[in-house]
Amino acid sequence: xxxxxxxxxxxxxxxxxxxxxxxxxxxxxxxxxxxxxxxxxxxxxxxxxxxxxxxxxxxxxxxxxxxxxxxxxxxxxxxxxxxxxxxxxxxxxxxxxxxxxxxxxxxxxxxxxxxxxxxxxxxxxxxxxxxxxxxxxxxxxxxxxxxxxxxxxxxxxxxxxxxxxxxxxxxxxxxxxxxxxxxxxxxxxxxxxxxxxxxxxxxxxxxxxxxxxxxxxxxxxxxxxxxxxxxxxxxxxxxxxxxxxxxxxxxxxxxxxxxxxxxxxxxxxxxxxxxxxxxxxxxxxxxxxxxxxxxxxxxxxxxxx
Amino acid sequence: xxxxxxxxxxxxxxxxxxxxxxxxxxxxxxxxxxxxxxxxxxxxxxxxxxxxxxxxxxxxxxxxxxxxxxxxxxxxxxxxxxxxxxxxxxxxxxxxxxxxxxxxxxxxxxxxxxxxxxxxxxxxxxxxxxxxxxxxxxxxxxxxxxxxxxxxxxxxxxxxxxxxxxxxxxxxxxxxxxxxxxxxxxxxxxxxxxxxxxxxxxxxxxxxxxxxxxxxxxxxxxxxxxxxxxxxxxxxxxxxxxxxxxxxxxxxxxxxxxxxxxxxxxxxxxxxxxxxxxxxxxxxxxxxxxxxxxxxxxxxxxxxxxxxxxxxxxxxxxxxxxxxxxxxxxxxxxxxxxxxxxxxxxxxxxxxxxxxxxxxxxxxxxxxxxxxxxxxxxxxxxxxxxxxxxxxxxxxxxxxxxxxxxxxxxxxxxxxxxxxxxxxxxxxxxxxxxxxxxxxxxxxxxxxxxxxxxxxxxxxxxxxxxxxxxxxxxxxxxxxxxxxxxxxxxxxxxxxxxxxxxxxxxxxxxxxxxxxxxxxxxxxxxxxxxxxxxxxxxxxxxxxxxxxxxxxxxxxxxxxxxxxxxxxxxxxxxxxxxxxxxxxxxxxxxxxxxxxxxxxxxxxxxxxxxxxxxxxxxxxxxxxxxxxxxxxxxxxxxxxxxxxxxxxxxxxxxxxxxxxxxxxxxxxxxxxxxxxxxxxxxxx
Numbered sequence: 004x005x006x007x008x009x010x011x012x013x014x015x016x017x018x019x020x021x022x023x024x025x026x027x028x029x030x031x032x033x034x035x036x037x038x039x040x041x042x043x044x045x046x047x048x049x050x051x052x053x054x055x056x057x058x059x060x061x062x063x064x065x066x067x068x069x070x071x072x073x074x075x076x077x078x079x080x081x082x083x084x085x086x087x088x089x090x091x092x093x094x095x096x097x098x099x100x101x102x103x104x105x106x107x108x109x110x111x112x113x114x115x116x117x118x119x120x121x122x123x124x125x126x127x128x129x130x131x132x133x134x135x136x137x138x139x140x141x142x143x144x145x146x147x148x149x150x151x152x153x154x155x156x157x158x159x160x161x162x163x164x165x166x167x168x169x170x171x172x173x174x175x176x177x178x179x180x181x182x183x184x185x186x187x188x189x190x191x192x193x194x195x196x197x198x199x200x201x202x203x204x205x206x207x208x209x210x211x212x213x214x215x216x217x218x219x220x221x222x223x224x225x226x227x228x229x230x231x232x233x234x235x236x237x238x239x240x241x242x243x244x245x246x247x248x249x250x251x252x253x254x255x256x257x258x259x260x261x262x263x264x265x266x267x268x269x270x271x272x273x274x275x276x277x278x279x280x281x282x283x284x285x286x287x288x289x290x291x292x293x294x295x296x297x298x299x300x301x302x303x304x305x306x307x308x
Numbered sequence: 309x310x311x312x313x314x315x316x317x318x319x320x321x322x323x324x325x326x327x328x329x330x331x332x333x334x335x336x337x338x339x340x341x342x343x344x345x346x347x348x349x350x351x352x353x354x355x356x357x358x359x360x361x362x363x364x365x366x367x368x369x370x371x372x373x374x375x376x377x378x379x380x381x382x383x384x385x386x387x388x389x390x391x392x393x394x395x396x397x398x399x400x401x402x403x404x405x406x407x408x409x410x411x412x413x414x415x416x417x418x419x420x421x422x423x424x425x426x427x428x429x430x431x432x433x434x435x436x437x438x439x440x441x442x443x444x445x446x447x448x449x450x451x452x453x454x455x456x457x458x459x460x461x462x463x464x465x466x467x468x469x470x471x472x473x474x475x476x477x478x479x480x481x482x483x484x485x486x487x488x489x490x491x492x493x494x495x496x497x498x499x500x501x502x503x504x505x506x507x508x509x510x511x512x513x514x515x516x517x518x519x520x521x522x523x524x525x526x527x528x529x530x531x532x533x534x535x536x537x538x539x540x541x542x543x544x545x546x547x548x549x550x551x552x553x554x555x556x557x558x559x560x561x562x563x564x565x566x567x568x569x570x571x572x573x574x575x576x577x578x579x580x581x582x583x584x585x586x587x588x589x590x591x592x593x594x595x596x597x598x599x600x601x602x603x604x605x606x607x608x609x610x611x612x613x614x615x616x617x618x619x620x621x622x623x624x625x626x627x628x629x630x631x632x633x634x635x636x637x638x639x640x641x642x643x644x645x646x647x648x649x650x651x652x653x654x655x656x657x658x659x660x661x662x663x664x665x666x667x668x669x670x671x672x673x674x675x676x677x678x679x680x681x682x683x684x685x686x687x688x689x690x691x692x693x694x695x696x697x698x699x700x701x702x703x704x705x706x707x708x709x710x711x712x713x714x715x716x717x718x719x720x721x722x723x724x725x726x727x728x729x730x731x732x733x734x735x736x737x738x739x740x741x742x743x744x745x746x747x748x749x750x751x752x753x754x755x756x757x758x759x760x761x762x763x764x765x766x767x768x769x770x771x772x773x774x775x776x777x778x779x780x781x782x783x784x785x786x787x788x789x790x791x792x793x794x795x796x797x798x799x800x801x802x803x804x805x806x807x808x809x810x811x812x813x814x815x816x817x818x819x820x821x822x823x824x825x826x827x828x829x830x831x832x833x834x835x836x837x838x839x840x841x842x843x844x845x846x847x848x849x850x851x852x853x854x855x856x857x858x859x860x861x862x863x864x865x866x867x868x869x870x871x872x873x874x875x876x877x878x879x880x881x882x883x884x885x886x887x888x889x890x891x892x893x894x895x896x897x898x899x900x901x902x903x904x905x906x907x908x909x910x911x912x913x914x915x916x917x918x919x920x921x922x923x924x925x926x927x928x929x930x931x932x933x934x935x936x937x938x939x940x941x942x943x944x945x946x947x948x949x950x951x952x953x954x955x956x957x958x959x960x961x962x963x964x965x966x967x968x969x970x971x972x973x974x975x976x977x978x979x980x981x982x983x984x985x986x987x988x989x990x991x992x
Contacts, residue, residue: 110344201345230344240338243346250346251338252353261352269348 020124020163025294029125032298033133034098034193035308061089097192098130098137099151099218101184102166105143105175106245107201111227111289118289119197119225120166125297126195127162129307131155137162138188141169144176146183174245175201178208185212194218195306199225203246206273210282220282221306224273228290231266233259317386321378328378329371373982380975384968389434399456400441401486402428405535405557406470407447407477408869408912408938412536412560412663420558420941421472424534427555431532432463434966442489443467447475447910448870450482455489473910474666475870476935479533480543483949486531487550532957537944540937554947556956562591564619565667565939566658568641569866569932573677579649585656585670588639589619590940597660601644603674604652608644615642622940651675653914653928667939671914673865673928680852681706681730683723685715686737694839695735702849712739726925727879727902728823733855738832746823746876746902748855753796753832758821760801761828767813768794775808780854781818781827782807785847790838795831822874822903827851869931873906873915876927881919889913889931 021029065074065085078086100123108116123139130137131153138151139162150165177198194213200206200222213220233254241250252258270286277284285304287296301307343349410421432441441463443453454466530551536558568586573579589595596618601608608614622638644656656670682704686692692709699707708731710718715736724730729747736749742757755761775787787808797813807827808816819826838844867873875884882899889911898904898919909915915929933939946953 107344110342115344199344201347203345203347227344235341238338239341241346241349242340242342244342244344248346248350250349250353252349258352258356261355262348265348265351265355 020121020166021128025125025297026128028294028298029129030132032129032302032307034096034126034129034135035305062086063089096130096133096135097190098126098135099188099190099192099194100126100137100139101180101194101196101198101213102139102141102169103143103175103177103196103198103200104141104147104169104171105173105201106171107175107199108225109171110244111229113227113289115199115225115227115289116169116171118287118293119223120169121293122197122223122296123195124163124166125293127153127166128159131158131162136190136192138190139165140180140184140188142177142180142184143173145180146187147173149187151188176204177202177206178204178212181209181212185216188216191217192219193221193306195221195223197223197225199230200269200273201245207276210276210280214280214282220277220280221304222273222277222282222284224270224284224286226266226270226286226288228288231263231288231290233262235259314386317382320385321382324378324382325375328374369985370982373978373985377975377978377982380971380978384971384975387433388967388971389436399490399530400431400435400439401490401531402431402441402443402467403479403482403486403531403533403535404428404443404445404453404467404470405447405477405479405533406445406472407538408472408474408666408933408935409477409536409538409664409941410557411472411474411666412558412563412941413665414558414560414663419472420536420560421470424555424557425467425470427557428467428532428534429464431555432460432467435460442486443470444482444485445470446477446479446482447473448478448868449475450479450485452485452489473869474912474931474933475910476540476868476933476938477535477538478541479535479539479949480541483531483543490531490550533947533954535947536941537947537956538937538940539944539948540935542948552947552949552954553957554954556943556945558941558943560663561942562593563662563664563667563939563941564589564591564595564597564658564660565664565933565936566656566670567639567667567934567936567939569656569670569672569934571654571672571674579647579677581646581648581654581674583644583646583654583656584641585644586639586641587617587619587658588936588939590622590638590936590942591662592621594621595619595660597658599642600657600659601646602655602657603646603648605655608646612644612646615644617642648674649676653930664939664941666912667933667935669912670932670934671912671930672932673914673930679706680704680732680855681708682852683707683715683729683731683734684709684737685712685734685739687712687739688737688834691737691833694833695737698839698844698848699735699852701845702852704852712741715739716741716743726923728876733852744824748825748827750827750829750851752829755798755828756819756824756826758801758819758824758826760799761819762799764797764799766794767797767810767830770810770813772808772815773811775816776805779805779807779818781850782816782847783850785843785850786841787843790841790843791836792831792838793835795829795835798828798830800828822905823876825855865927865929867909867929867931868935869910869912869933870907871909871931873909873917873929874903875906875917875929876903877901878919878921878923878925880923881921881925883920885918885920887916887918889915 062075062078063086065087069087073088075086075088078084102119102123104116108114108119127137127139134154137153137158138149139153140149140151141147148165148169150162153162175198177200194216196213202209210220210222235254238253239251241252242248243250274284274286283304283306285300287300291300297307404424406421410419410424412420414420414423428443435441438458440456440458441454442456443463443466445451445453453470454463457463530553532553532555534555534557537554537556565588566585567588568584570582570584572582574582583601585599587599596616599615599617601613617640619640620638651674654672654674658668660668662668682699684692684695684699684707686695686709696707696709715723722730723743724745727746729745731747733748733750736751736754738753739751740754740757744756744758749756755763772787772790772792775782775785777783792815795810795813795815798817800814800817800819803820805818806814806816807818808814813830815830817828817830819828833839838847877884877898882897884896884898884904886894886896886906886908888894888908890913894906894908896904896906906915906917909929909931912931912933915931917927917929919925946955948954
């Protein structure tokens with residue numbers, strides 16, 4: 004589908020998120036759902052569910068009640084047995100992106116929020132290009148802004164604008180936001196969480212709310228290089244940018260070692276939690292080139308194809 | 309290097325170092341840094357605190373500087389001393405002079421004794437740990453302040469408690485004590501543990517030099533004298549060889565002192581009082597000031613009571629002994645003559661402020677003039693008549709005569725008054741008696757029945773060959789023209805003073821005991837031509853004068869500071885209160901005693917003894933310095949001991965030179981560096 008010049012120019016205005024070359028390379032990809040979803044509308048996407056599209060999938064024996072229009076009469080003529088042609092059903096995919104917009108996402112160099120916005124923009128762009136239904140939610144301790152039901156390329160500019168308007172603020176409370184999301188969003192589909200998961204209330208409750216919705220969940224854990232390898236020294240009073248909580252430390256090698264071990268353990272705990280519930284966990288350092296993330300890393304992890 | 313107080317430093321280190329580290333953890337000033345979340349940091353800190361008993365200290369310049377500062381302070385408190393200096397003695401005796409001259413005010417306004425104590429305290433502080441020290445203070449008498457001890461704190465306290473006196477300075481007794489204790493101490497603590505055999509003090513000669521040498525070969529005591537070197541005695545060389553150091557104290561030399569005093573009533577005109585005072589300049593400058601006289605605090609106005617005295621500067625004299633008091637022109641004797649019929653307290657005051665105040669005032673109690681009363685006891689009318697005539701010739705008109713029997717049978721009330729002899733003098737002719745109320749007695753041919761006095765064989769055909777011309781009782785008595793045919797050889801107790809002697813026996817002796825004064829003539833008046841010689845009235849005059857004090861007024865009641873007073877106790881008295889010049893009061897129990905001694909006369913001034921008898925008897929005494937040696941306050945160049953002069957010790961007394969000032973300075977520098985680093989970090 005060709006894009007209109009107006010849309011192109013508006014998309015170009017969001018250069019900080021996506022550039023045209025990258026957008027062109029994205030068009031060869033699509034978002035993959037590992038689950039069979041029932042959608043209200045037929046889409047362009049082949050579903051794993053056998054259905055009524057024109058693409059043949061298999062044969063099966065006729066049973067009473069089957070639509071007789073799908074009986075293969077040629078086979079009946081040769082074998083005098085009724086076989087039914089089974090076609091792959093094409094479905095409409097809901098792509099939902101949950102974007103952590105708490106204050107902590109503004110930290111890091113490059114900013115985790117920018118990185119998340121670019122990732123969301125890329126995934127949203129892919130969804131819109133594939134005529135998927137794209138939903139965007141930003142949250143901190145609740146859902147702050149959302150944009151749902153986008154479909155079609157003409158919505159790209161709106162999507163970009165929406166993402167650009169998101170500002171980091173507030174304290175993160177993933178569980179409350181996820182609960183609110185779960186009550187509001189009842190559709191199945193692919194859900195991608197972009198967050199640093201620095202939530203003192205814990206990540207488990209929030210993920211549990213989402214898992215209950217039977218979504219095909221991808222948790223993308225964004226961490227800045229400064230969080231992975233802190234370049235701190237001396238006697239410091241660390242101030243939490245969200246709740247201004249204070250931690251007094253004297254930076255030493257044992258302390259840094261302990262911090263790294265704790266970070267690894269924290270990531271492992273999220274990964275384990277996700278795996279046990281059929282979610283995909285991806286830890287992404289923001290130092291990783293964004294294009295590589297989309298074009299290679301997410302493809303390797305099965306989110307894109 | 310050794311540490312004199314390492315235990316203290318160790319104790320403080322045990323407290324201070326953990327305290328510093330604790331403060332380091334508590335009081336650290338931290339930089340603020342904003343992070344996305346403190347979640348993991350808090351967990352990390354918590355894990356470290358849980359897993360490690362102590363958080364390892366991060367290398368910190370501040371902490372390093374603070375630890376260095378603390379180390380410097382603790383080292384300073386440990387009192388490190390450099391051991392490359394002379395090794396100090398194991399035992400040391402400190403003799404601290406506290407005589408009158410040590411009251412001299414030095415240019416810094418502190419008394420000389422304070423400087424001496426400072427020097428002694430420094431010496432004690434500089435002693436190594438195993439050394440022991442003994443402290444003796446001395447003035448007219450020596451007092452052991454502390455025996456040998458290594459308790460430095462006690463030594464400090466006792467040295468600081470030494471008080472000055474107005475008494476003259478005599479070091480002999482102190483040196484004997486020092487030697488005695490030293491020999492004993494070395495014997496106890498000698499290196500081989502064997503007891504020393506050297507006897508103590510003046511008896512050391514009996515022990516022989518061998519014992520002394522043995523003691524000296526061991527850890528020999530050293531004696532250090534902290535003094536200005538102005539001593540009234542020249543102590544003899546000690547038999548035990550000791551190392552004697554003279555630590556010269558003081559610098560002030562400006563002083564004018566009253567060094568002589570005389571007080572006399574005119575015999576014929578008792579109301580006329582003659583006061584003689586000698587004032588002497590010991591300072592380097594010529595001085596001029598007033599010398600004034602006052603009675604009971606009231607100045608005698610006019611030239612009869614105030615004289616301006618000009619004195620030349622004292623000649624520079626580096627000899628050990630002070631110049632003679634009569635050396636012109638630095639001294640002047642001033643004679644005051646006033647009419648004063650009553651009693652009171654006489655004061656002579658030198659009106660100029662100088663280094664020593666104790667010698668600027670003389671006080672003397674005076675009694676109203678009175679007519680002497682004399683008792684003559686004789687069984688021979690002729691002799692009695694001669695005695696009465698002689699007494700009349702010297703102006704004594706109140707004379708009572710008794711025979712020996714009458715004397716023995718006389719009622720107590722006739723012979724005594726207030727517990728004393730009712731007469732100023734009793735003259736007994738060939739009477740041996742034991743009836744002797746306190747008083748003055750003159751025996752011719754007889755003897756008092758007191759212990760130690762006995763009559764021996766007769767001595768005949770011997771001239772009187774010697775007499776004490778300087779004694780008031782025989783002064784100006786021309787014995788050379790007196791013939792004594794025979795006299796009895798007397799046995800006298802120790803302490804009796806021979807006033808006139810033949811070739812091998814005493815002719816005239818003075819025996820005193822508390823309350824009594826016996827003048828014993830060993831001859832009978834019938835065996836001599838004394839009564840017809842010019843010597844007789846002079847002798848009689850001297851005796852009466854001494855007995856009644858008509859000439860030298862109350863001389864017995866003027867003492868040198870430190871002397872012991874002998875105060876007669878009136879009948880009925882049970883208690884006496886002594887009012888001292890410093891305002892303090894002593895109460896003495898005097899019941900059933902004839903007289904009481906009182907020795908706390910360390911200060912110059914007026915002492916009143918008030919009894920609680922019905923008459924409220926009051927005795928008055930005065931202590932005056934009157935010592936050219938003490939008034940010569942300029943420190944002596946050398947100390948004279950046993951004919952040799954000990955030069956002031958200027959060598960390495962500073963054994964174990966303390967290093968703490970250097971460490972304290974280093975600590976200060978470290979503190980400043982720490983402060984600078986701290987602020988530099990804060991600014992960053």
